[in-house]
Amino acid sequence: MSPAPANPAHVLAHWIDSPDALRARLASPPARVGLDTEFIRERTYWPKLALVQIALPQADGGIEILLVDTLAPGIAEALAPLLADASVLKIMHSPSEDLVAFRQTCKQVPSPLFDTQAAAALAGVGAGMGYQKLVAEITGTALEKGETRSDWLRRPLSASQLQYAADDVQHLFELHDALTAKLDALGRRGWFQSDMARTMATAIEDPADRWPHLSMRTANFLDRDGQTRLLRLLRWRDAHARVADLPRSWVLDNELAATLARMSPSTPESIAEAVRAHPKGPRKLVDAIWTALGTPLPDEAEAPDAAVAERRDKSKVKALQDAVSRRAAELGVADAVLASRRMLEPLVDTGEWPESLEGWRREQLEPVLAPLLGRAPVG
Structure with missing residues (x-):
């Protein structure tokens, strides 16, 4: 099927920047909504929620789309009840980061959840398929991709940004219907629900990587003491980044962490020297790094040996x-x-x-x- 142009017929989009207006629109929520977000995560650890798109099915078969300005005061609190409403299915596409953004901004993770990307993978349509490609595959509709790297924190948003944002939820009901039918035909609804439960649990619990050293190839070439030092540094880095809301690499980049783990610094001064020699060295954090290196972790004796990958x-x-x-x-x-x-x-x-x-x-x-x-x- 050749992709057809996006058809906006029976679709109404509304800009919402007032908590009262949002509550009025959601006073009688439907059985399902389409949901998406736009966020920025360039200078922070946590995604900064800039916009929420909500698709609401209408009695005449049309769709009303709410473009919700989450930068407006009180919006997050007005949105939270919908996210928590167990009677309303939230249809989203590849929502892992969106769930984190909701949890941080609205103090609520959307539930129950239907992830169209995960459903497509289990239904044999395709694994890891992007929203535009999945919409084309299921509906034959071609969507624009022009605002993928937009600045969603600026105001006012451009007409092309608003259209892109609306497109991201316009077809979620069609995807939900088609993919649910495929899952049921294959007898995989239970598999899908199990995966959704795991996705929800991960978003709610937000577990830190217990063994972050395993994801660094440098660790394969460190002895056990060096791996322990690296593990202590990476655990500390993650905790500090979360509290300070900074990217991990801004706290301590991998290269410097590996250098400190290899050298086994014996004094704060030796750490300060290594930090000064590094172009991105966090000079204000020397004392914290020294403390992290010298503080045993309660479970570090259980840490897997990264060098096992080589064997x-x-x-x-x-x-x-x-x-x-x-x-x-x-x-x-x-x-x-x-x-x-x-x-x-x-x-x-x-x-x-x-x-x-x-x-x-x-x-x-x-x-x-x-x-x-x-x-x-x-x-």
Whole structure:
């Protein structure tokens, strides 16, 4: 099907910058709404919510779209009841960062949730598909992409920004209907609901990465003491960045963290010297860095050895990946929907199933992976 131009018929968009006006529009909320946000996260740790788009279905089959100015005083408090209303389904596309923005600004995570990107992946339409591409795939409608990198904090917003924002929720009901039908036809509604529950739990709990050193390749070449120093620094950096609302790299960039972990500084002065030598060194944080390096973490003895990646049986990981690929093909989904390489590596390293593979994924994969791991499938 050749994509057709976006059709704005029966779509009304309204700019909302008053809490009273928002409450009036949402006084009798429908059974489902389309929801999206625009935010900025260039100079902060937390996304700064700039705009919320809400699509409301109308009795005549049309759609009313509210473009809600979250910079206006009182808007966040007026929006929170809708986000918390368990009787209203919130349809969103790839909402992980949007959920964080809502939690930080409105003190509420939208629930219940229907993620159209996750639904498309489980329905075999495509994994990781962007909103514009999914709309074209499902509805045949071509959407503009011109405002992807816009400044959403400026006021007033331009006509093209407002149109782009409205487009982002205009087709969510169509996607919801089509993808729900596909999931039901495949008998995967339960899988999807399980994934949504996990997405919601992650957004609400906001767990910090317990072992951040594992994501830095430098850690593979540090001894255990060096890895411990790096772990202490990265845990401290994350906590400080959250409180100060600054990007992690602005607090302490990876290169300097690795340098400090390698050198095992013995005095605050040696830290100060290393910080001064680095172009992005945080001179005001020398004392805090010294304290972080010298403060043991209660669980650091349990930290996985990053160097195990260099010793891992890569042929076994490849065998697991091949088995996942075959099972994914049988199910008609992308390999990554079932399991990524990062999910499989703990199975090789420790033999333990990671939490990310529990539930329906383990049910689908254990029968084919257990023999490769030298174990019989459970049950």
